[in-house]
Amino acid sequence: EWDAASGQYYYHMFCKEQPDVNWRNPALRRAILDVFRFWLEHGVDGFRLDVFNVYFKDDQLRDNPRRLGRRPFDSQVHVYDCDRPEMIPLLQEIRALLDSYPERYAVGETFLSTTPKAAGYARPGLLHAAFDFTFLECGWDPAAFLGVIQAIDSQYNDGGWPTYVLGNHDVTRIATRYARGENDERLKVLAALLLTQRGTPFIYQGEEIGMRNVRVPHGEMKDPVGLRYWPFPVGRDGERSPMQWTGETNAGFSGGQPWLRLHPDAASRNVAAQREQPNALFHVYRRLLRLRKELPALRDGMFLPLNYEPRSLLAYLRKDSDQTVLVALNFSRKRNRLVLGGELVRSGWRLVYSTRRTELPDLRNSVLALEPYEGLILEQQ
Template sequence: MDNDFLWWRDGVIYQIYPRSFVDSNADGIGDLQGIRSKLDYLQGLGIDAIWLSPIFPSPDVDFGYDVSNYLDIDPKFGTLEEFQQLVEDCHQRGIRVILDLVLNHTSDQHPWFVESRSSRDNPKNDWYLWKDPSPNGGPPNNWQSVFGGSGWEYEARRGQYYFHMFYKEQPDVNWRNPAVREELVNVFRFWAERGVDGFRLDVFNDYFKDAGFRDNPAKLGLRPFDRQQHIHDVSQPEMMPLLKEIRSVLDSYPQRYAVGETFLGEDQAKTAASYCGSERLHAAFNFSFTHCKWDAGQFLRAIQHWENSLGDDAWPTYVLNNHDVRRSASRYARGEDDRRLKVAAAMLLTLRGTPYLYYGEEIGMRDIKVGRSEIQDPIGKHYWPFFIGRDGCRSPMQWNAAKHAGFSQATPWLKVNPNHATRNVESQQNDPRSLYHFYRNLIQLRKDLPALRQGMFLPLVHEPRYILAYLRQTQTQTVLVALNFSRRRLPLMLSGRMITGQPWKLALSSREDARAELSGTRLDLAPYEASIYAVNE
């Protein structure tokens, strides 16, 4: 590995949904001690950082995304001391720690809101977004909640409405209040002082709303929320000075990092890119891959649009999975066949940008099927049967073939996928041809080949139907990535300028009999083959 390695830029980040990773105390819910028990596994996989979905005290109306205390750990996950031990254990293994900060809203049980809602003359009167009713007694404007219904909830004790972009139990804070701003910016300092290396900012571009609370214009859409142009309740210009302030705080600590979850936006890539830079966020998520069909052309267009949207001082991120979307294995794989997943993994881990993995992605975990009575996710309960929620992608990690997949000795909070008897970490570690080993080898390849971390991205097939092929290139090294999205054997024709004085050496392939060297102008790709070749100048 070269001396220029920067963990958040050149490394691989692994998202853990703590409730579902490992349960150490047999209460059916994953916890910090469970995560600590698997750090050797994560180190062996080769990842460089873990991102923990929220672990702060919470009533769990939205499973941790309704925070009631930003400066502590929820008892169901452990203690502040145990978290400190986790950070130290990670650092000893060269693993960084990223926390998920939910700063757009709090829980309605947060002491700030309890005080704010009590009366109009209390010290925290305007810590949230309060407005008088409209002349007809209804909500102050037409803003909707993304989870359904009006975004305004009436509070009789104040005779006013408060705004909530999400559940009514998640009131949005007033970032325009200097006292609120100071408290929330200090959250970064609190955790950075405790060794936290980075922060994932939940729906960060939703922090500010239009100061005049103007109605959103109408547009065509299915749900009421989708029938509005969200120009007044998200992505306000006041966000830019705040990002500069947050970046200044982070830059006062060594190698601290912030990545933002871009919320809404007609063009998400351009919206995300606008918030990245030397005085803004280090990076932001672009979720275009989670919407792509199994189509080489769609993926290439998403990559090129993302690359073209970013400024010179911004860095891409790529993600196939997270806690809010169907797993890529459920979207793309056919049955238990993992060939497509190896193609997707090779793409994710060889592009120019920081790859984010989601727990279980490395063993091809599929979504669980959830019946109505089994739904845990409140969104699923609200929208059933049109949308069953996000439980499918949040099932317990499949460690082995035991009754509860090695996740817990007790009944898990969410059921385990029945396929854990054959699809689990233990079985895949014992199979050198498994998806797990392919991920592990890809991650190691990123460490071994500088071009995969920092090289230019140069597509070879500009209007692909079935083959996605590109070069990653530095001044001293060129890497060829060839991905066949088809179930048919197909040729990749290479231009004469790619033929150098020395042959390309095979670096990694999903195909056991792949050519060890490449020196001609044609590379025949087997169905769903992912092959990587390298040559040094």
């Protein structure tokens, strides 16, 4: 991009308002590490590194190979502007700085993410964690989710720590993708799925109350991607509307004019309203988050699937040396049955949590019966 003030060109991988900095410049590198140090000294616990794996570009400025794609960006194989080897020493330097302070943390947004790529960066001496976005590629399909869990789990056996992401500011909201109308029962199943995996779950603001995407007319769009490619529906404003805290003006987000319009349901779908509704999605998230603290096996235990080709039901054990937890998730709008092996039937179980019941289900005849869209968690006694 030409800059008239300096009489020079500059490089930007994304918007022209976002010039890339030259990490090979020692003075710049020191300056940015000093920014880390400044905030660490002020007590910040951690950092999210935006598209960290594109910090470095090819030192010879070679062009990427071409391929077919809808947009210019998609028409390249990103080998010279992504995942360059110079990234590793920088991550080691950042990690060493963070480790010189107690209990600090960094998670990286892995650009063009794959499970092996994210796992390769989330290692001792590198990042504490790197986003794995493969959950985002799953439809309403328990087999797809199981495949992702097994792929992620297989990559973290040497000290790395996985992440799970169902939604963020760049993708259509969970409720818009998966829910049917205003019914949140599917979202409760997904909350139970997300929060019973080994690793760190990330929850995008608003997902805990089931916020839906907002329809933003062209005249109100803010997202540069949406504006550039309009009328193609690739903009991200829909998932970036203000958090819906209350049913008051601007959903309690601000006394001023928010940058984007609110969803029409903000008066009824908000944190304050769901606090008063015992069965609301908000309380499902709260209870599941509490369970992660109470049950160590949910955080650190092995993942052992109980059905290997799930069609409408996903069940698995989370197990460590002291605790066994059974998780059963019914993806169907109809009642479902999970057949248990003899050893599991003979075990004593207690009901830890269910999205649909308050008493332990009857396990006679080696069958665990699940209600429609039920998320069920049992602990072995």
